Amino acid sequence: MSSAKEIRSQIKSIRKTKTITRAMEMVAASKMRKAQQRMLTSRPYSRKVREVIGHLAKAHSEYRDLYLELREEKRIGYIVVTSDRGLCGGLNANLIRRVQTHMNEKKQNHAVLDLCLVGHKAIGAFRQSGANIIATAEHMGDAPSVNQIIGIVKIMLDRFREREIDSIYVAYNDFINTMSQTPQIERLLPLVPVDEDKLNFYWDYIYEPDPKEVLDALTSRYIESQVYQAVIENIACEQAARMVAMKNATDNANNLIDELQLVYNKARQASITQELSEIVGGADAVS
Amino acid sequence: METSKQTIGVNIVSAEAEIYSGEAHAIFVSGAEGELGIKPQHTPLLTALNPGLVRVQYQDHEEVFYISGGLLEIQPYVVTVLADTAIRAADLDESAAQEAQRQAEEALQKHKIDKEYYLVAADLAKAVAQLRAIKRIRKQ
Numbered sequence: 001m002s003s004a005k006e007i008r009s010q011i012k013s014i015r016k017t018k019t020i021t022r023a024m025e026m027v028a029a030s031k032m033r034k035a036q037q038r039m040l041t042s043r044p045y046s047r048k049v050r051e052v053i054g055h056l057a058k059a060h061s062e063y064r065d066l067y068l069e070l071r072e073e074k075r076i077g078y079i080v081v082t083s084d085r086g087l088c089g090g091l092n093a094n095l096i097r098r099v100q101t102h103m104n105e106k107k108q109n110h111a112v113l114d115l116c117l118v119g120h121k122a123i124g125a126f127r128q129s130g131a132n133i134i135a136t137a138e139h140m141g142d143a144p145s146v147n148q149i150i151g152i153v154k155i156m157l158d159r160f161r162e163r164e165i166d167s168i169y170v171a172y173n174d175f176i177n178t179m180s181q182t183p184q185i186e187r188l189l190p191l192v193p194v195d196e197d198k199l200n201f202y203w204d205y206i207y208e209p210d211p212k213e214v215l216d217a218l219t220s221r222y223i224e225s226q227v228y229q230a231v232i233e234n235i236a237c238e239q240a241a242r243m244v245a246m247k248n249a250t251d252n253a254n255n256l257i258d259e260l261q262l263v264y265n266k267a268r269q270a271s272i273t274q275e276l277s278e279i280v281g282g283a284d285a286v287s
Numbered sequence: 288m289e290t291s292k293q294t295i296g297v298n299i300v301s302a303e304a305e306i307y308s309g310e311a312h313a314i315f316v317s318g319a320e321g322e323l324g325i326k327p328q329h330t331p332l333l334t335a336l337n338p339g340l341v342r343v344q345y346q347d348h349e350e351v352f353y354i355s356g357g358l359l360e361i362q363p364y365v366v367t368v369l370a371d372t373a374i375r376a377a378d379l380d381e382s383a384a385q386e387a388q389r390q391a392e393e394a395l396q397k398h399k400i401d402k403e404y405y406l407v408a409a410d411l412a413k414a415v416a417q418l419r420a421i422k423r424i425r426k427q
Contacts, residue, residue, distance in 0.1 A: 041304045042302060042303055042304070044300045044308075048369060049369060116387075135384075135390070136391040151385070152384075154381070154383065205331045205333040207334070208319055208334035209335070225302055
């Protein structure tokens, strides 16, 4: 049995760890609330853009083919959104694993992959893999703005418009609630048409100034808003996952402290008993 | 939306917030090709918007919003204004794209490390490992 002093120093060090994990838990909780708020305020826009895009898919424009036509996937663009920091459970690892299985499937069909990475963890994970990384963004903070996303989206979109890449996917963590986040991979381009019966007749928009310009602007906005939404959602996921991970760590530390305290008390008592019996034994010997 | 042909649904949203949502008798915006006045049953139209005012008229009163550009979609029963929060210009977008590309190259070349954070993370990882070890010892 280890000495009382050793156990005491162990307890002390666990306490210190506990204060860190508890502080991180509380910080994550408050950041998560803010991130959720941001997620809700940006939702109307992404929903409306998707609606307009859905209408557009029903319109009979000559130019829309570029965005709707399903081509053979010879070259694929991935936008992978992860967090910058770790200590948030298996959040990033799960996402990256999902993405890699997805990529491997595509690779078997001899597709070449281009990656756009958002977040430090994605960069770390894919740098070694020898994949073709064409753009990255990291350290965007807790409240990223659309400005910070325009760049990476433009790189992808330009390549798509030049027909260099045939489709674009975005991968991120979907915020379901505080306890569960699921990795999600969605196709952004070619557009996924929405089923709506209302507009099933032959019609087209009037475009001002001209179809190409308006459609390009609209798809840029669409992709940006979807990626922005993904980034925002991923931040909420990160904070929720960190909160849960840190809560577990704090609980574990508490359990350990309780156990060790018991061991310590026993050791202390044992040594007192021993000393007592030694004194009594000594007194007996003297008398 | 069939309830009345007298009004048209209006949604004004920007990427970071919802600005207005409701019914209107008419709305006025400044499109890329000139001013637009939109009444219910307007023909479908898709246009870029110039920076300027969006006026929403409902009965007697009028609400006015300023937007710094964006897109407008008109369906006979609903008008959607997608306002830009970011200031857009072809050259600005281009420089943002270059910045992202440059970052990618930089990230590939060298380990950029947020030093302080990783020190704390390393400490914590160590502590967690210690906890685990202690736990295992306790179990035996």
